[in-house]
Amino acid sequence: MTQMIKAKDDTLTEELVASLIGKCVHAPTNVHEIQTPTGATTKANVWFAGIVAGYEKAVIGFNYEADEFHEEPQTYYNVHLTDGMGYILTSAFELEIHELTQEEFAQLIEEKKKEESTTESPSAVQSDKETNEQTNPELLIANE
Secondary structure, three states: OOEEEEOOOOOOOHHHHHOOOOOEEEEEEEEEEEEOOOOOEEEEEOOEEEEEEEEEEEEEEEEOOOOEEEEEEEEEEEEEEOOOOEEEEOOOOOEEEEEOOHHHHHHHHHHHHHHHHHHOOOOHHHHHHHHHHHHOOOOOOOOO
């Protein structure tokens, strides 16, 4: 049964991130601010799902956009999944993480495959992706 690990209102801590190692997780909400090709910024949900292999912690004291140092360094956490993908966990916006059973993870993969097949046209990239998902069920499905 799906179990909440981190609600949107919970604080992201290193202890929480470390506790994810070895768990099958789904982050349906992981909102980041990204830059568009025109230079504007927008928010995007970079969701992910998979088994967490480990994490990285980065402490950055310099604000590259303002070309000055922060008053207090900013801490960022990146999780790495067993399929080799890595994701930055947002601390500035909304983040929600659930623990899944293997059955729930398999069901999530099937649901996302159905969504993709109805919203995307077939391509060589899609075919390769589907082949990889069939041979590696831990493969991350998609990002929004």
